[in-house]
Amino acid sequence: MFSVRKTVQLSAILIGAVFASNSYAMYSGSWSYGGGDSCSTCSGDGNSWSYNYDDTDDSKIVKVTAWSDTNTGKLEGKEVKHYSDGYGVDNNAESYSSRMGTTDYEKHYDGGYTIDNKTHMDSILFDYGEQCVVLDSVTMGWYNGDADVKVMAFIGEKDNLYKDSNTKYASFEDYLKDKSYDDLMGDTDNWKSYSVNDAHTGDEKTYSDGSKEYTSYFGKDKDGHDDYTASSYWLVMADGKADTSDDYFKIKHMGGHDYNGGHECKKVEIKCEPVPPNGQVPAPGSLVLLGLGLTLLGYGKRRRRSQS
Numbered sequence: 001m002f003s004v005r006k007t008v009q010l011s012a013i014l015i016g017a018v019f020a021s022n023s024y025a026m027y028s029g030s031w032s033y034g035g036g037d038s039c040s041t042c043s044g045d046g047n048s049w050s051y052n053y054d055d056t057d058d059s060k061i062v063k064v065t066a067w068s069d070t071n072t073g074k075l076e077g078k079e080v081k082h083y084s085d086g087y088g089v090d091n092n093a094e095s096y097s098s099r100m101g102t103t104d105y106e107k108h109y110d111g112g113y114t115i116d117n118k119t120h121m122d123s124i125l126f127d128y129g130e131q132c133v134v135l136d137s138v139t140m141g142w143y144n145g146d147a148d149v150k151v152m153a154f155i156g157e158k159d160n161l162y163k164d165s166n167t168k169y170a171s172f173e174d175y176l177k178d179k180s181y182d183d184l185m186g187d188t189d190n191w192k193s194y195s196v197n198d199a200h201t202g203d204e205k206t207y208s209d210g211s212k213e214y215t216s217y218f219g220k221d222k223d224g225h226d227d228y229t230a231s232s233y234w235l236v237m238a239d240g241k242a243d244t245s246d247d248y249f250k251i252k253h254m255g256g257h258d259y260n261g262g263h264e265c266k267k268v269e270i271k272c273e274p275v276p277p278n279g280q281v282p283a284p285g286s287l288v289l290l291g292l293g294l295t296l297l298g299y300g301k302r303r304r305r306s307q308s
Helices: 004-020 096-100 172-177 181-186 284-307
Strands: 023-025 035-041 048-052 061-069 075-083 086-090 122-127 133-145 149-154 191-196 203-206 212-217 233-238 247-258 280-282
Touching: 048 075, 061 086, 075 122, 075 172, 086 122, 086 133, 133 149, 133 233, 149 181, 181 191, 233 247
Parallel strands: none
Antiparallel strands: 023 280, 035 048, 048 061, 061 075, 061 122, 075 086, 086 247, 122 233, 133 212, 133 247, 149 191, 149 233, 203 212
8 A cells, every 4th residue: 555655756756757758849959951952943933942951851851932022012933043152032123233233232243142122122931841840040151231131930821821701822822922021021810020130140150161151040039038930931031121221141041940749730720830938848648647646646645634
């Protein structure tokens, strides 16, 4: 039979096990960029590139497309450019003279197009397909002057987007083409935004050939607590609202984690939900053990009272 002391000891062990070994992280360890950048349609508006975002798993591929607002204010698919120092956007909505001007680095000295907010605001969409991911860093391989970045995670139901009460968008891309950046930033039911100001001042890494990378992190609230989000679609843009400076940069890749929340983003009825602080919640088995431990503790107390 259980003594009171043994009952209390067993309860403590069970409760300790709940928090020590039976909770699970909602995301796994950070990725390392896997490379393998390639394109099926390598040029022209609406083209795409892809790369392996996790060097431990060749099947984890992200699709990269380019977007920019136009004179109408709505987004249009543009040509995504890939270079050794990152991805840029060729925005043909801007005049040749403005793109080649001495102060406009959208097309800079080595012939590469950048992500910028000169005349129009450019962005790159990272599409992770059916996989929910938690992003927490942006790495750029080139910048000029200022580099304020806005990162936006789509948190809505991606297969349940309606143009009006009767018409569903045919695709996520069609949905974007019907929106302006202000529409997206104002729609807090479907989008979560992060500001990464002065991203060029992040962690700097220099390679043997002299090239550099600059990595900045996001996913914290104003008090410094974790505020991560899981999504399949991440839109990363030159933030034209951070200050009055023009921003020019190229993105090499995004950093983050796999999301292990028990569902996939492809399910129509489920969103990729925000990740709780510290990214951990008790697993269902943990709750069972916790209940058992509390029950045994209560049993021990009742038994002690009945013996006294």
